[in-house]
Amino acid sequence: MTNLLIIRDYLKAFFQRYERFLTPVFKFFYAFIVLMIFKRLFGYNDSIYSLIVVIPVSFVCAFLPNGAVYIVASVFAVYDIMSLSLQVSLVLAILFLIIYLLYLRFIPGKSWIVMVSMILTMKLPCLIPLVAAMFIGPVAIVPCVCGVMLYYFSIHARQLEPLINASTDDVSDTQIPYLMDTLFKDKEMLLFIVIIAVTIMFTYLIYRSSIRYSWFSAIVAGTSLMIFMLLAGTMMIEDDEIELATILIGSLLSGVIAFVVQFFKGVLDYGRIEIVQFEDDDYYYYVKAIPKIYVAERDVNVQTITESTKKVGDDE
Amino acid sequence: MINEDKVRIMTKCACYEKNESDNNLHIAGYFRRDFVRWSILKSLVSATFGYILLLMLYFLANYEEIFNLFNKMQYKPLLIKILVGWGVVLIIYSIAARIVYRKRFEEAREGVNDYYDTLKKLRGYYIAERDSSPRFSHQEGDPLNNDEFIDY
Numbered sequence: 001m002t003n004l005l006i007i008r009d010y011l012k013a014f015f016q017r018y019e020r021f022l023t024p025v026f027k028f029f030y031a032f033i034v035l036m037i038f039k040r041l042f043g044y045n046d047s048i049y050s051l052i053v054v055i056p057v058s059f060v061c062a063f064l065p066n067g068a069v070y071i072v073a074s075v076f077a078v079y080d081i082m083s084l085s086l087q088v089s090l091v092l093a094i095l096f097l098i099i100y101l102l103y104l105r106f107i108p109g110k111s112w113i114v115m116v117s118m119i120l121t122m123k124l125p126c127l128i129p130l131v132a133a134m135f136i137g138p139v140a141i142v143p144c145v146c147g148v149m150l151y152y153f154s155i156h157a158r159q160l161e162p163l164i165n166a167s168t169d170d171v172s173d174t175q176i177p178y179l180m181d182t183l184f185k186d187k188e189m190l191l192f193i194v195i196i197a198v199t200i201m202f203t204y205l206i207y208r209s210s211i212r213y214s215w216f217s218a219i220v221a222g223t224s225l226m227i228f229m230l231l232a233g234t235m236m237i238e239d240d241e242i243e244l245a246t247i248l249i250g251s252l253l254s255g256v257i258a259f260v261v262q263f264f265k266g267v268l269d270y271g272r273i274e275i276v277q278f279e280d281d282d283y284y285y286y287v288k289a290i291p292k293i294y295v296a297e298r299d300v301n302v303q304t305i306t307e308s309t310k311k312v313g314d315d316e
Numbered sequence: 317m318i319n320e321d322k323v324r325i326m327t328k329c330a331c332y333e334k335n336e337s338d339n340n341l342h343i344a345g346y347f348r349r350d351f352v353r354w355s356i357l358k359s360l361v362s363a364t365f366g367y368i369l370l371l372m373l374y375f376l377a378n379y380e381e382i383f384n385l386f387n388k389m390q391y392k393p394l395l396i397k398i399l400v401g402w403g404v405v406l407i408i409y410s411i412a413a414r415i416v417y418r419k420r421f422e423e424a425r426e427g428v429n430d431y432y433d434t435l436k437k438l439r440g441y442y443i444a445e446r447d448s449s450p451r452f453s454h455q456e457g458d459p460l461n462n463d464e465f466i467d468y
Contacts, residue, residue: 090376091376094369094373098366102363105362106412176377177377276330278330280322287323287330
């Protein structure tokens, strides 16, 4: 445990020291991963996802605020899906705009949750509510739900592709009603939305409670509740596509990842190195203020106890 | 000679101005009521646009049904539903915006108050410097004599 704490402190010190360089690098990879995953989710027009386009765009995003990735990814997705159908791209554009107007304009700086929950729904949906409850709280319910909806939108849009390609008639009039109908009647999506909302609230309440080891209890209770709700929900909706083994393994893996995330949560909570310039009547000042770093040292206290070779009573 | 304590305080102020001031000083420039009301108004405008887009989605998905209603001249119940929905959205957003923007104002005011306290300390150094130095004379209009130097 001490070794882990030392590693965490060193990581924190490392982030603090190289924050100026690491932030753009992380932003670059965030934008790059989002665009690459959009290629998998939509991917009707591969030319816009070529590395010649994606790398420079991600590079520009690295120096822009986080919200820029949401806008760039939205533009990519809408332009991409135009190759499938103009109507579907209109619906997607409206969805992105609704999320922006009803949520992101109101609570700025949370667009990454929409993107991350959209990405996680693909592989590890159970991780979303645990991490969202620990990092953000109930405010995260709305963007998580939006992310899940966008993911299922991409699935239903893909299902529409063979219909559009196969039909010789003009199906443009029925595309949007069909898409909206299948999307909002998708029981699997509705099940995930309910589970995510309930688990976030439940995990958050335990996480913020004043009981001992609240974070530990929150993760265990949140994971258990999620497994229970997923099993019950799957039986209720009688969906054969959801595999029980996947649910169990996914939920347990999410619980383990949540523990790791909780342990390293403090790593990003550091004071920044500040470089400021100012002046008074006599001088110009160029100051680099470096926060003090405390790194835990290995607490080694070796106490050697050897049996005395001479007994006290020997001299007598 | 450089006064290290003064440099520390100036650095603190400069860091605050660099990171926080854009938003917080702007917010703290308002009265709380004005800031909250103005923010609620902006939120309601964007909520209305969002609601219009939601309606657009609804119309696109159910256009046949809606055309039928209009053909039969039975659009009144639909219009009433739309207006009630808009009212509900506005009420929810005004309550949520009131809570969020009040909290944001309080946080900004707290940060700005700390910043003003630091400025006050800095002012103390300048007054002490002025009093001890023959270079400066007590003049009318000297900003250090003015209580408005730090504008609350």
